[in-house]
Amino acid sequence: MTDKIKIDDAMAWNAMLKRDRAFDGKFVTGVMSTGIYCRPSCAARHPARKNVTFFVNGQAAQKFGLRACKRCLPDDVARDEAAIIKALKYIDAENNIRLEDIAQKVGYAPHHFQRLFKKFMGVSPAAYARALKSGRAMEHLQNAQKISEAIYDAGYESASRFYDAMKGRLGMAPNIWKNGGEGTEIYWANVQTSLGNMLVAASAKGVCRLSFNEGEEELRAYFPKAMLSNGGDAFHSLLQNVIKKVEQPKINIDIPLDVKGTAFQEAVWQELQKIPLGETRSYAEIAAAIGRPNAVRATGSANGANNVAVLIPCHRVVRSDGSLGGYAYGLQIKQKLLDKESDNLLL
Structure with a gap:
């Protein structure tokens, strides 16, 4: 049984059809009709499903008499x-x-x-x-x-x-960032949405906080020395765009962000923004996509450190078994977000 693929065949087949590089190194695709094995991302023409067997690695495929593809060099x-x-x-x-x-x-x-x-x-x-x-x-x-x-x-x-x-x-100068936003004005508002009460806060650079069921007290915990203000024409326009993006995910609106993290966190956040509307990825898939396949737990922590829910779609990350996993604002809101995005694909 050590020669059999350790993930579900259907998942492996889907990854191969998508030429998903995140699965390179996780398994190889054996094409029994040609006698070769490839990376999941191989650019060669896809074989018929009946001719494909998945193996944990090249050595396992070689035991069945297959040879490595010279195009994608799976080994x-x-x-x-x-x-x-x-x-x-x-x-x-x-x-x-x-x-x-x-x-x-x-x-x-x-x-x-x-x-x-x-x-x-x-x-x-x-x-x-x-x-x-x-x-x-x-x-x-x-x-x-x-x-x-x-x-x-x-x-x-x-x-x-x-x-x-x-x-x-940096939306804030380094000394201001160090001092909890001291001397910086942050505009904010609470608005009612189909997902519940939503807090939106923005600096001069862009949205720095988007959360649910939070208010001024929680916002001050993030920016204890900032000047918090309600309103302003520029902020009102930004707020309306954020609401539209949350309520109608399919709408293409460019919303500026003011978020900061470590190099690893920012790599995870960038990968989250690549997940297509209506789709999900596992923590393991995100970790593999940023080139750190062994950093699954750290990926989960970076996912949880996201300060702008929805705009950086951490809700699109689920467990490897397909279950929702956790969410800072409750699984009910996470499921509503996923349902809303799936529904938008039908519009």
Whole structure:
């Protein structure tokens, strides 16, 4: 039985039809009529279902006399994943390293590793390193006695480099973020929706909090030193767009966000926003999609750290068995959100 696929055949077949890269390395597709085995994401023409058998890995497929596809190179997946994991550890431990250094460390040519890293992580090694460094800075800012200490502890060579890196990313200046939004004005409102009472709060940059069954007291806990204000024409227009997006998910409205997290959290949030309307993903699938298949629990924590419900659709993440799992605002609201999105697909 060790040669049989460990996931449901129907799920494996569906992943193959979608050419879902998140399943590469989880199993291989054996095409019995041609005698080859492939990655689930192989770009070759799909075989007939009757000719397909799923195996846990290439070695299991080889026992049945199959050979590796020369187009998708399924046996390279494990090597690629190991290289990415090694590179992530190297980037995590070092500052200001070059692509050439990382590629040499893992044994790949720089141009090839650049493409490989972006395929696994969704960003280039340089972009990942910048996000990691800024994420460290945000963590240090919340605990350091001095802003300068946080900047240097995060790995920046100077304050100017830090502020240049943060341009366009921080809705609040670093010292304001550290001090709970001190000196920043945040507009907010409670509105009634089909899902219940909804709180929407926004800075000058975008929505920084969307939650259900919360009010001013909970908002102040997130931004204890900010100036909380009701209304304003710009906020009223933004609020109306948020309500439309919640009530009619199919409507394409660009809503600016002001959210911050670690590099890992932001990778998870970006992946959540890729989940199509009316579909769900498991925590394991999200973890695999961002190139961290062993970080399922951390993925769940990042999912729970999302401050803008619905707009970053953490409700579309379920358990591997298909059950709803948890939700900060109750499973009833989570199910209503999923039902609403499914209904919108029929409009």
